[in-house]
Amino acid sequence: MIQERKAWSLNGIIGLGLIIALIAVGAFAFIQQQFIIGIFLVLVAACLISGITIVQPNQSIVVIFLGKYMGTVRREGIVVTIPFSVRRTISLRVRNFNSNRLKVNDVNGNPIEIAAVVVFKVVDAAKAVFDVDQYEQFVEIQSETAIRAVATTYPYDSFEDNDLTLRGNADEVSNELTQELQERLKVAGVEVIEARLTHLAYSTEIAQAMLQRQQASAIISARKQIVDGAVGMAQDAVARLERDGIVDLDDERRVAMINNLLVSIVSDQGTQPVVNTGSLYQ
Template identity: 30%
Template sequence: MAPDQPGVRHARLIHSESTTEIPVHLLFRDDSDPVAVPLTPTVVARRLGTDEPPRASRPAPQGRRVPAVEPESAERPARVLPGAAGVLAGLGGTAACAAVSWWAGGLPPDTVSALGLPASAGAGLGFVQWAAYAGAGTLALFGFGGLARGRTGRAWVLGRFGRYRGTVRRTGLMWVNPLVVRRRVDVRLRHWRSEPIPAVDANGVPLRVVVLVTWRVRDTARAVLGTEDHERYLRECVESALARVLPQVSGDLPPAKDGVTLRHVEAVADTLTRLVAQEAAPVGLEVFSMQPTRIEYAPEIADWIQRRRIAALDARHRDTLLSSVVDSVEDTVTRLTTRGLVELDDYERKALVKDLTVAFCTRRSADGV
């Protein structure tokens, strides 16, 4: 070992089970002698001052992420005026146009006299008259062009320059700014019956499922602006839910682990409704129920499944018939021997049982039991 040289420090280390390797000179170093410390992660085997292991941080749950919707795209009422305001504005603009025409001398004398107006000044069409025409015409166009009729179960989503301006759910005659873009939305309770959707059960058997979905548009802004086509989005949610739920349920015997098969329609429908409602809520759709109306096997295996069911029923019938015949034979032999009507040894007993079994089976088969 080389002798110690003056001015040279040796990196002595502290070794312990409850700590990592810590250089001693780091504990008592002064600021005048900086030491470079590598920024590498170290693993602490024990908590400081105790013998307990460090607490492991729990990872964040990795659930299905629901698409976020901006708060400003949530539905809010739009500013509209009663229809009487639009009618009055349109009539006022029309009357103003007629007045400017009379002022410029554009009305025929017979019309002026019929209306009881004084003779026009005949000022002609100058800049002032054209400006008055423009103002009056604009007022008439805005008044009559903004008139709209709201219907029950219908709503309008208004937008201007690509920005959401509100939703109109009022009914009757109203006035809406004619410069906004109107998109009509059906907010009534609606039923959608799907076409046969391909799926598989827990045993991998291909199925064809027809579902009936009851839904409506709850938030018009998110339904129209949050997705390109909310009806298509709902159909895709339905297909996704079927692809996630049906592979966990057996279509026929044997049942799944929880004992639920596709014959338990209520349990399957509740699960499907919950999944579809959760997926459709972020885009403003409210799903009330998703009920399978028809579940059938795919055409390529329907015949095989039918033959399998017939064979199972036939085997069950034969088992029932055999059990009934055995019980009848046993009861007959027991009565004959216990009442002392006959004395039978083992050979005679076997022969009697054989003859009775053949007779009972023949009679049951002839009767179709």
């Protein structure tokens, strides 16, 4: 694999001054009828002119001469590099790639739709040019492949608090996706800065059924929490009444009071008290 190295380059201002000087001396040589020297100096100036290139900030120039990699120029501004060479410009700026919405199956086999944004930049221009063909397309394909790979290792959602899920553990999933992408893209000289999910949903054919399942699970969880709290409140109320000596309850009345307290607390609607005013025939 090719490793990036520095190519020969000359400061552009110095190079332009040298070119102007060579042309001037060559012209003077022609005037003095020293044609060989004049032609030689003009040819040298023309060679240097062919090596003039401009490097923008956060760009690099990969220099290729006669099919051989000669190095990379990262010095911004105007420079003079190897004459008659082929120069390819590679951007080193941070870029985003938004994947399409992919339809995959999670670890439980449920079809889901998932998409992500990948933030990346090129850190090795030589690898981006020579080790892969069209590195931008390589990034796109490998990103979608990594998204599919990560999505198939987690369930979309889970009703166990200790399970990692795509919906409930976005940070963990993003970190794993970033690591997976970095392993795949390092061959192209690309550094993955961040990868984060931008879309996550059940596929349309099961979305309604899964929504009902989530609603049922939420109701069950809420009911369980309400019952646990109601039992604790009833126990505390009975224990406090007996401890303070307010009432002296036998087992039957204690059970009745706890039953009434649980009904009052757990009921969805406000309870209506029944007042015993005595029997008509007492």
